[in-house]
Amino acid sequence: MTPSEVDYRDVQGLVCFGYKRMTIASYALVRVKNREAARAWLRSAPVSNAEKIEPPALPPTTALQVAFTAPGLRALGVSESIIAGFSHEFQAGMAQESRARQLGDVEGNAPKYWDWGGPANEPHALVMFFAEPGGFDPFVQSLTGAQWGDAFEEPHWLPTENLDGFEPFGFTDGISQPKIDWEQERDPTSPQLDYTNVSALGEFLLGYRNEYGKFTDRPLLKADETSADLLAAEDEPEKKDLGRNGTYLVLRQLEQDVRKFWQFIHRQAGGNPGEADKLAAAMVGRTIQGDPLVPIQKESIQGIEKEEEIRQNQFTFDSDPAGARCPFGAHVRRANPRNTDFPARPTSLLKKIIIMLGFGPKGFRDDLMSSVRFHRILRRGREYGSELKPEDALAPAPPDDPKRGLHFICLNANISRQFEFLQNAWIASTKFSGLTGESDPLLGNRHAIPGCPVTSDFNLQADGGLRRRVTGLPQFVTVRGGAYFFLPSLRALRYLAGAGDAPA
Amino acid sequence: MTPQSSFMVLATVTPAREAELRGLLDSMNDAPGRVNANNAVIPFSQLDTLHFARLLILEDKTIGDVSVHGLPTRTYPLYLAFLGDMDGDEDTFLDELARRASDGLRRLFSCCEGFTPDSDLLGWMQHHRRPAIATFVNWRGRTVRRVREEAALRAALDGYIASNASSLQGLAPRELHAKLSQFVEGEKSSGRLTLSAESPTPIGWWITNALYLVGAPLLLVLASPLLLLAPLYFLRLRYLEKTDAEVCPSVDQAYSEQLGLAEDHDVTNQFSALGSRKPGFVRLLTLTGVLSVVNYAARHVTRPGHLGRIRTIHFARWVFLDDKNRMVFFSNYDGSVEAYMDDFINKTGFGLNASFSSAIGYPRTRWLLFDGCADERKYKEYIRRHTIPTQVWYKAYPGLTVVDLEKNSRLRQGFEKSSMNDEEAREWVALL
Numbered sequence: 001m002t003p004s005e006v007d008y009r010d011v012q013g014l015v016c017f018g019y020k021r022m023t024i025a026s027y028a029l030v031r032v033k034n035r036e037a038a039r040a041w042l043r044s045a046p047v048s049n050a051e052k053i054e055p056p057a058l059p060p061t062t063a064l065q066v067a068f069t070a071p072g073l074r075a076l077g078v079s080e081s082i083i084a085g086f087s088h089e090f091q092a093g094m095a096q097e098s099r100a101r102q103l104g105d106v107e108g109n110a111p112k113y114w115d116w117g118g119p120a121n122e123p124h125a126l127v128m129f130f131a132e133p134g135g136f137d138p139f140v141q142s143l144t145g146a147q148w149g150d151a152f153e154e155p156h157w158l159p160t161e162n163l164d165g166f167e168p169f170g171f172t173d174g175i176s177q178p179k180i181d182w183e184q185e186r187d188p189t190s191p192q193l194d195y196t197n198v199s200a201l202g203e204f205l206l207g208y209r210n211e212y213g214k215f216t217d218r219p220l221l222k223a224d225e226t227s228a229d230l231l232a233a234e235d236e237p238e239k240k241d242l243g244r245n246g247t248y249l250v251l252r253q254l255e256q257d258v259r260k261f262w263q264f265i266h267r268q269a270g271g272n273p274g275e276a277d278k279l280a281a282a283m284v285g286r287t288i289q290g291d292p293l294v295p296i297q298k299e300s301i302q303g304i305e306k307e308e309e310i311r312q313n314q315f316t317f318d319s320d321p322a323g324a325r326c327p328f329g330a331h332v333r334r335a336n337p338r339n340t341d342f343p344a345r346p347t348s349l350l351k352k353i354i355i356m357l358g359f360g361p362k363g364f365r366d367d368l369m370s371s372v373r374f375h376r377i378l379r380r381g382r383e384y385g386s387e388l389k390p391e392d393a394l395a396p397a398p399p400d401d402p403k404r405g406l407h408f409i410c411l412n413a414n415i416s417r418q419f420e421f422l423q424n425a426w427i428a429s430t431k432f433s434g435l436t437g438e439s440d441p442l443l444g445n446r447h448a449i450p451g452c453p454v455t456s457d458f459n460l461q462a463d464g465g466l467r468r469r470v471t472g473l474p475q476f477v478t479v480r481g482g483a484y485f486f487l488p489s490l491r492a493l494r495y496l497a498g499a500g501d502a503p504a
Numbered sequence: 505m506t507p508q509s510s511f512m513v514l515a516t517v518t519p520a521r522e523a524e525l526r527g528l529l530d531s532m533n534d535a536p537g538r539v540n541a542n543n544a545v546i547p548f549s550q551l552d553t554l555h556f557a558r559l560l561i562l563e564d565k566t567i568g569d570v571s572v573h574g575l576p577t578r579t580y581p582l583y584l585a586f587l588g589d590m591d592g593d594e595d596t597f598l599d600e601l602a603r604r605a606s607d608g609l610r611r612l613f614s615c616c617e618g619f620t621p622d623s624d625l626l627g628w629m630q631h632h633r634r635p636a637i638a639t640f641v642n643w644r645g646r647t648v649r650r651v652r653e654e655a656a657l658r659a660a661l662d663g664y665i666a667s668n669a670s671s672l673q674g675l676a677p678r679e680l681h682a683k684l685s686q687f688v689e690g691e692k693s694s695g696r697l698t699l700s701a702e703s704p705t706p707i708g709w710w711i712t713n714a715l716y717l718v719g720a721p722l723l724l725v726l727a728s729p730l731l732l733l734a735p736l737y738f739l740r741l742r743y744l745e746k747t748d749a750e751v752c753p754s755v756d757q758a759y760s761e762q763l764g765l766a767e768d769h770d771v772t773n774q775f776s777a778l779g780s781r782k783p784g785f786v787r788l789l790t791l792t793g794v795l796s797v798v799n800y801a802a803r804h805v806t807r808p809g810h811l812g813r814i815r816t817i818h819f820a821r822w823v824f825l826d827d828k829n830r831m832v833f834f835s836n837y838d839g840s841v842e843a844y845m846d847d848f849i850n851k852t853g854f855g856l857n858a859s860f861s862s863a864i865g866y867p868r869t870r871w872l873l874f875d876g877c878a879d880e881r882k883y884k885e886y887i888r889r890h891t892i893p894t895q896v897w898y899k900a901y902p903g904l905t906v907v908d909l910e911k912n913s914r915l916r917q918g919f920e921k922s923s924m925n926d927e928e929a930r931e932w933v934a935l936l
Contacts, residue, residue, distance in 0.1 A: 098764030358810035425843045451903015
């Protein structure tokens, strides 16, 4: 079957763009006050699509994006039978007890302490405003007038800060992103023996084939007058696909204690700035400038083409099997181990069968991780709080020290297999890649688990020598809020804004 | 070598006593999914050869699925299953169990049919044993005692290294090995560390094992004339594969969340799944045949620590119920259920398809090994829908994964060597 083309005018812009030029952004978490007013506001909202604007047309200077939680869809009057078509994790929400436990959101990170998103504090919708400098206030004012006031309760605003491509700890951010196979040219159903940075479209947009060559959970509706404007489902053409061209959006407010981070590093480095930078780089898995800790390889990697991408991303960890250059537990190695479907690159069927029967490589770390292509996310987060340079972070905090952190946002078609898996099995896990006693050096909650009182170590492996173990890592990042949203297509948005309306 | 074995007691719950039984099971936990290892009913922690145990009520929510094959829904009794994996043989263990947990077990079984206050507990349990058709043991010969000794060894080494880091940091692997060996010898002779030698393999087990090793292939050779019928079998199987209905609806949200409450309290989780077998001789033959192969392979073919490529399963077993009309699968696996299912799909899909495609509603397979679970969404819904709550679950070594156990074993093995070559020493040092 030839895949259908993507109508970019139906896709919200965030899937394609980070809106980097629009350096001013703020996110409103809203609850519906009046259903009809909320729908009316949504119908008139100029939600930005993903169509590329080519010169001579002028690029937009503002952008608006809208996404909904499951309670939000209910508040808009969407029926339970439609909501039941969304994925289980979206319906349950991030704060649900067993999910929170999987994500490491326990003790101080527990949803009950969150500023927003916790029990009885769930937002209904996320409204994201982006603008170039100077244009932000008039843009927001134009959209949050009387109709907005009628529609929604007073929002919880999440302002952001432009740190010029650095995250609050001072590291270059957002370097590695998957490339979406928009043309649906790559065949993901055969075993992938080489690391690829290209992901099937269906990993990031609902209604298209994913890395298994299948379709992900989303509601399929009966074709009738109310759903007439929706696109047909590719796998069940007699039905309408409410998910098509939409995706799921994960938002987590991660407060970063920048002072605690650099002060800890400096104590460990005995005050030596060079050593401090080295340790920090080992924890992150990249230097502060963003360079990888393992060498760039000669062989190209699918989906890594531009010169800057090659310089920063043309590598796998095959060149560092002992973890001596980039520790196994480093943040970037956890977040993307850059592995493939098979260890040891079996080119013949016989070799594949030998590995499948369990007679592959013999090292205790070999073949422990799931193939990364099923667990990629597209990151779209922005920082908040004023910049604090690493050298200034060594000074004690003034009484009015602002909070800093990241509004982590990622897009994925399968929250459970992508974001949740990544956070649970790789980031928060104290058993990642054969390690024990440590979780992500940046994001870990350092919470003791049964049988493992210590999870606050960080090991720097050495090739042919004793590892160096840093102990007593404090918790640097605290979760302050979070929720799962559905980022609908523009057609689906129009449907939701009129959902339940009697057919004309 | 002390081989591992397993037990399972299966009893019919007296309908009027179900609520009481559930209450009793809940009383063994501190919270859902968190057993009190020293609870008043069965003090698991006193059973020092027991690796894993669970008690659960086999409640089948998918019993009506047989209607897709045009069959009427049968009513089965509600069972209580009590099962575990331990060192040594089953009789010795049941005997110890009956002695140590007599009162608690009597309270539990008094909620089941056929158990009276004057019943002989041990005899009754033996009478209600339900053998597995296939079992998987991650590492034959690794006893609970050894697991604990090796974990203590690692803890001692961690402590020693932490206090002597500066003098150890620069050492070459072989020097490091010599230095740490010296420390371990010292700890052993002062009695602070014990690393017990392996017990001799029981001769009876050794003989049975050898007979199984040789006998099963021999039987196959004797039965080889039946291969003439193989084309007929495969034609029929392929026809069934094309026509049998899939039953993979989205699992009830509340049910899935209820299962979640008992999950992820430890780095290891329990998994119990129940379902009906597809009707007909071909499916029965397929299922029995595949599971016999699985059992043989798990015993004689797989590499220790591996079930195919999967390195997260401690113990697993397949058990037939009700004249082989239903089957239940139990496992103890590391990580969360999503990762567990992904592992199966991506690493051992063929084995999963072969062993589960004879269950009603399983996603459509092709030639027994292909497709099936490769339809990720259907497969995950299917599995979650057939998962049943495990009311009580015990693990003897919280916090330790299969990989931890292997790492610790390799570490100990290093101390049994008086010398190593450079390459061996490098690999060994990486375990620290």
